Amino acid sequence: MLPLSTKPFLLKHFNPASKIPKYLQIREAVRGLIEKGIVLEQETIPPERDLAEWFGVSRMTVRQAVDELVREGLLEKRLGDGTFVKDQKLSGRMHGAGSFSDEIALSGKRTHSKMLGQVVTRPTEQIAKKLEIEEGETSVIRIERIRYVNEYPISHQISYLPFNLCYPILSADLNVSSLYHHLAQSAGMVMKAGKETIQAIVADDVNAELLQIPVGQPCFLLCRTMYAEQVNRPVEYVETMIRGDKFMFVNQIDGKGIE
Amino acid sequence: MLPLSTKPFLLKHFNPASKIPKYLQIREAVRGLIEKGIVLEQETIPPERDLAEWFGVSRMTVRQAVDELVREGLLEKRLGDGTFVKDQKLSGRMHGAGSFSDEIALSGKRTHSKMLGQVVTRPTEQIAKKLEIEEGETSVIRIERIRYVNEYPISHQISYLPFNLCYPILSADLNVSSLYHHLAQSAGMVMKAGKETIQAIVADDVNAELLQIPVGQPCFLLCRTMYAEQVNRPVEYVETMIRGDKFMFVNQIDGKGIE
DNA sequence: AAGTGGTCTAGACCACCCA
DNA sequence: GGGTGGTCTAGACCACTTC
Known part of the structure; x- marks a missing residue:
């Protein structure tokens, strides 16, 4: 089970009324999750469907955010398993x-x-x-x-x-x-x-x-x-x-x- | 205006019944457009909406294909203008x-x-x-x-x-x-x-x-x-x-x- | 004004992994 | 079987560029 702190942390860094695109806000919120150590290496971030529901956005929007972090090498997706925080290497x-x-x-x-x-x-x-x-x-x-x-x-x-x-x-x-x-x-x-x-x-x-x-x-x-x-x-x-x-x-x- | 040859070339490399994901087929078809010199440097590839219509897919699918080529450095998107083949050394x-x-x-x-x-x-x-x-x-x-x-x-x-x-x-x-x-x-x-x-x-x-x-x-x-x-x-x-x-x-x- | 890419939705079905 | 990510749809509105 994920720590209860993830959802409040994420929502604190998200403002749907902002002019900043939602996927960018979500990307940075998730990045903060990792940088602040709320989600540690080898652990999973919340499932895409959960993130979509929490932020009140569609799953595609969540994916746009998460996929960029995957391309940066910060996260790793494992099909059927989850999205994991990578070792910094x-x-x-x-x-x-x-x-x-x-x-x-x-x-x-x-x-x-x-x-x-x-x-x-x-x-x-x-x-x-x-x-x-x-x-x-x-x-x-x-x-x-x-x-x-x-x-x-x-x-x-x-x-x-x-x-x-x-x-x-x-x-x-x-x-x-x-x-x-x-x-x-x-x-x-x-x-x-x-x-x-x-x-x-x-x-x-x-x-x-x-x-x-x-x-x-x-x-x-x-x-x-x-x-x-x-x-x-x-x-x-x-x-x-x-x-x-x-x-x-x-x-x-x-x-x-x-x- | 784009050469007439783009559309036939693209469709020749696309099979919606294939098990290969559509966005991958589209990505490779567009790549072929560039590698074969059908679209030259500094020129634009067809608009996303045209590609979507030609392939019979949604625009999001086209974007998934094109965006990967942009990340590879092969293409460059210019907002409000088009998607251009980059000038590569x-x-x-x-x-x-x-x-x-x-x-x-x-x-x-x-x-x-x-x-x-x-x-x-x-x-x-x-x-x-x-x-x-x-x-x-x-x-x-x-x-x-x-x-x-x-x-x-x-x-x-x-x-x-x-x-x-x-x-x-x-x-x-x-x-x-x-x-x-x-x-x-x-x-x-x-x-x-x-x-x-x-x-x-x-x-x-x-x-x-x-x-x-x-x-x-x-x-x-x-x-x-x-x-x-x-x-x-x-x-x-x-x-x-x-x-x-x-x-x-x-x-x-x-x-x-x-x- | 017309056309382009940018963002976003609210679903859907699939393949895969683990218990 | 239940949950996960992978793929995909058929639209929508916005911001920007060009004419």
Whole structure:
């Protein structure tokens, strides 16, 4: 039997006269049920028919609310059984072979970084999604740097890391040593795998000034999400703008798979 | 007005008597509309009320189907306006140890090539060097093509092949089938390995016209040298200009080699 | 004004799970 | 068998965009 407190709690967060759509109010009310611990992990929320009756709405409206929480990964429906609160764990299997990085092909050159800013902030919706952070759940560390090769700027990089996983790096001096190195040393995070996309874009005015190039000059935009060994979720999302006039990617093609 | 072909196409992929839920059939039918290029990017799919009438289902059922495609990022709804096919960047893998390519990850898209020219000519010094041809020793085949995805041009490609190794392909129709396929069939050349570089540049006037983009738009320039199993020298050098607004590279990062 | 997607109803029957 | 979620109907009114 469900605790008696669920129904009063839900109704307290619902106002049918409000301009806010009912399904959104219901979604947030049910979310509160979980966040406040009124319904614990592995337990069920009330049946859809009960919710519909309590709120005085149709079952379809309840489903619209609950299904969104299911898609967010907060709830799990089991056919014929009920709707359960999930353990807070997100899946993220990584596979595929191959490696690569933006630091390759710079061998023999002198490199350094300049820190532009390192702040703890609230993630935007996009960043929260990339890091698989529940919206508003927590803070992220935002690190903005310029990387130099032989004294000229080569890339502008903005990294985002979940605060609660990576806060020890806040004490690091990233001017002289690498982010990944410090993540391993101070936060115990060793990067394991990830995914990146590479796009061709032109420099906007901000990047043009930072990279000392004209606006409109071609650049690479590299967006990478990295996973650490220790945790089953992303620990870094980084966007890197790289000068197209000073950098190229090199790829060795090997054997099979060629039509 | 929508092409007449949408309705017949959709109904062909729908069977109300099937045990498969209607909304799933509708979802896949609409997906087919996009993948087959019957509805192109930036265009709208038919209104929900039309779809409901055509399929003989209620509008809620149509919405259940369409909303899933919206969540997948394939469609975008604009209130009061319509449901639009999103402008998606195509992607190509970039395995460090394996295939590459601009031809993968185009699954479900209609692709074809247009031959601009196929001539036997004397190699320039640069091309001769790439193909490891003694200067003036022999001739090369120069093949220039535009590649299309869903009717819009995606890349402009110029391939160079040593004449004495590859002349059988001169009889091939490269409009319909791949260069590598024909090299294998008619010249007995199977591509084995190679090396490619990827640069970010902007379109010049020639490429802008061929790719139907403005001059100055960002592009990738991919330069690749390929070796065949049978011979110990390059058999193809190809330069490919790829539209940056329609294409991105995707790379899976795996384990080691991370600084 | 006409057409679009957004929200919502009050039911219905089904397949599935558990006691 | 009784309760659960899965699918589906045939409407309705609203808010928004476009013309």
